[in-house]
Amino acid sequence: MTANQITFATPLTLEHARQLEELLRTLSPEEALWISGYLAGFTRQPAVSVVAAAVAATPPLLILYGSETGHAAALAKRMEEQAVARGLAAHAVDMAEFRPQELKEVRQLALLTSTYGEGDPPDSAAGFYEFLHGRKAPRLEQTRFAVLGLGDSTYERFCQTAKDFDQRLEELGARRVQDRADCDVDYEAPAAAWIDAVLTGFAGEAATPAIVVTPAPVERVAPVARVAPVARVDRKHPFPAVILDSLVLNGRGSDKITRHVELSLAGSGLTYVPGDSLGVLPENDPDAVAELIETLGLSASERVPGGDVGDIPLAEALARAYEVTTLTPRFIEHYAEIAQSDPLRRLARPENRAELRAYQADRQIIDVVSEFPIAGLDGKTLVGMLRKLQPRLYSLASSQTAFPDEAHLTVAVVRYPSHARLRKGVASAYLSERRGIDDTVPVYVERNKNFRLPADPATPIIMIGAGTGVAPFRAFMQERALGSCGPSWLFFGDRHFRTDFLYQLEWQRLLRDGALSRMDVAFSRDQADKMYVQHRLREHAREVYAWLQDGAHVYVCGDASRLAPDVHAALVDIVADQGKLDHAQAEDVIKRLHQDKRYQRDVY
Numbered sequence: 001m002t003a004n005q006i007t008f009a010t011p012l013t014l015e016h017a018r019q020l021e022e023l024l025r026t027l028s029p030e031e032a033l034w035i036s037g038y039l040a041g042f043t044r045q046p047a048v049s050v051v052a053a054a055v056a057a058t059p060p061l062l063i064l065y066g067s068e069t070g071h072a073a074a075l076a077k078r079m080e081e082q083a084v085a086r087g088l089a090a091h092a093v094d095m096a097e098f099r100p101q102e103l104k105e106v107r108q109l110a111l112l113t114s115t116y117g118e119g120d121p122p123d124s125a126a127g128f129y130e131f132l133h134g135r136k137a138p139r140l141e142q143t144r145f146a147v148l149g150l151g152d153s154t155y156e157r158f159c160q161t162a163k164d165f166d167q168r169l170e171e172l173g174a175r176r177v178q179d180r181a182d183c184d185v186d187y188e189a190p191a192a193a194w195i196d197a198v199l200t201g202f203a204g205e206a207a208t209p210a211i212v213v214t215p216a217p218v219e220r221v222a223p224v225a226r227v228a229p230v231a232r233v234d235r236k237h238p239f240p241a242v243i244l245d246s247l248v249l250n251g252r253g254s255d256k257i258t259r260h261v262e263l264s265l266a267g268s269g270l271t272y273v274p275g276d277s278l279g280v281l282p283e284n285d286p287d288a289v290a291e292l293i294e295t296l297g298l299s300a301s302e303r304v305p306g307g308d309v310g311d312i313p314l315a316e317a318l319a320r321a322y323e324v325t326t327l328t329p330r331f332i333e334h335y336a337e338i339a340q341s342d343p344l345r346r347l348a349r350p351e352n353r354a355e356l357r358a359y360q361a362d363r364q365i366i367d368v369v370s371e372f373p374i375a376g377l378d379g380k381t382l383v384g385m386l387r388k389l390q391p392r393l394y395s396l397a398s399s400q401t402a403f404p405d406e407a408h409l410t411v412a413v414v415r416y417p418s419h420a421r422l423r424k425g426v427a428s429a430y431l432s433e434r435r436g437i438d439d440t441v442p443v444y445v446e447r448n449k450n451f452r453l454p455a456d457p458a459t460p461i462i463m464i465g466a467g468t469g470v471a472p473f474r475a476f477m478q479e480r481a482l483g484s485c486g487p488s489w490l491f492f493g494d495r496h497f498r499t500d501f502l503y504q505l506e507w508q509r510l511l512r513d514g515a516l517s518r519m520d521v522a523f524s525r526d527q528a529d530k531m532y533v534q535h536r537l538r539e540h541a542r543e544v545y546a547w548l549q550d551g552a553h554v555y556v557c558g559d560a561s562r563l564a565p566d567v568h569a570a571l572v573d574i575v576a577d578q579g580k581l582d583h584a585q586a587e588d589v590i591k592r593l594h595q596d597k598r599y600q601r602d603v604y
Ligand SMILES: Cc1cc2nc3c(=O)[nH]c(=O)nc-3n(C[C@H](O)[C@H](O)[C@H](O)COP(=O)(O)OP(=O)(O)OC[C@H]3O[C@@H](n4cnc5c(N)ncnc54)[C@H](O)[C@@H]3O)c2cc1C
Pocket: 069, 277, 325, 361, 362, 392, 393, 394, 395, 396, 410, 411, 412, 413, 414, 415, 416, 418, 424, 425, 426, 427, 428, 429, 468, 469, 471, 602, 603, 604
């Protein structure tokens, strides 16, 4: 029996099922027999047996999640804990791990998902999404469900995947226990309210008896040694990482600025593996804050809510707690009313969404408040219209095995002119401008279990990345170069060979030492016709296919809107041509590679 098989046939979480499976594999028959007897005795303890009985009487709640950067996954796990605390048998399961054939057995379903790309499901949810929308999806008249969407309202297809799942489950006959909630980037509070409402709904239906769980007595163990506790570091409690180095990777004359930033993690207790990202909590540009305060005629010292830190001066709140550049539909709607502006009101109407998107695309908050001036606004009302300042993620470009106390990032500095202003990206500008000897940056580690080196270092890998998409491959190669490893092939693309060949010397050294077996580059603007990594892939179709047949894992990192679909199409064509398959069969092969975690993407 595999962990997947155990998962839904029993009340175990996937993680526990895996641990159990792992343990069972290592036990002798006598040990297994002893444990079965021990557990039989253990479950006769009243506290446990009451819970077990309640669990058995309640249809288990399946909490399915589709997540890329971990928000939906963390919520699903929290929901599982809260469900169990209420006496519901619940399992949080990644859609990537769920066998869709089991869906027809599910009576209670909570589905939590984010949205990516052009309103697409996260990579890990793609297979389940397709199954549910396909002809093999079962009728679900016996199923009660609720859907939670995580998204970002600045994207045109806000929470689209959640909307699709919600509609499809209804079409299949399932009945809603709670309306869908579409959460924007400040998702914590609305998501918590949704979880509470859904669990109340399911608990009410199951009519579960009240359960008093007596905790098992805790055995007191004398401390072995005094170890200074390492404070928890996460998004809410970031670590102030000292900047060790910051240098521009592009040569003179480049039209881009890409920085290599080295941060110290010494004393943080933070650990990461290649494929993970570093979350950075930036501060807004002081000039942008000052301009907004001045344009709106506000007082910088007015005290306003600053999030978790209580009331703070407006200037500080705008620097550290709120997004002061990103224009959202919500801001336009509220501002239209305050400014009593007919053009803005018209723009905010649901039927004018396309026009609103176009207006929003190259404007920021400062453009709106300058174009539609108002008097008498107070700071509290302003921050009420703004979104909380969001952390930004950067792929870790170093291996912690090679650099135990460091984290390296490859940051493309966002700068562009629009409507007679030079715009700067919040976090990339913040990172690039913090170069002082004592400068720190608040950081945490964001795990990405969907972008991992193969467990066996002998496995061949093909890495495909453009621009900053090469960052995790630097980490991959640092890790692989530490020991003996299988063949590694890097496809790298950027604009110009002369100025934009990021980490050129490092790749050349890895090639010389043999850790990197091959490297093919595509510099898009060095010739009349644009040349991208997908063109290089197609040029080497025969060898790429041979590597795939040798078990290579394929990794794609970088731009989500063009690179990822174009590389995907190239891979499908390569498999079709070389494997003499039709397009649908080739798509299936790629899909299987994805399911087997041999085709992994980290695109943004
Ligand atoms: C998992 C993951 C890994 C990532 N890894 C990296 C990495 O290794 N390196 C890296 O540099 N980035 C990486 N990113 C992207 C990074 O998180 C930020 O999104 C990026 O740095 C921009 O953030 P910012 O705060 O500087 O810009 P923001 O202030 O967020 O502004 C960005 C916005 O500006 C607008 N914009 C940008 N350019 C233009 C233009 N030319 N015209 C009009 N509007 C424009 C767009 O609306 C865009 O969304 C990653 C993202 C994810 C999700």
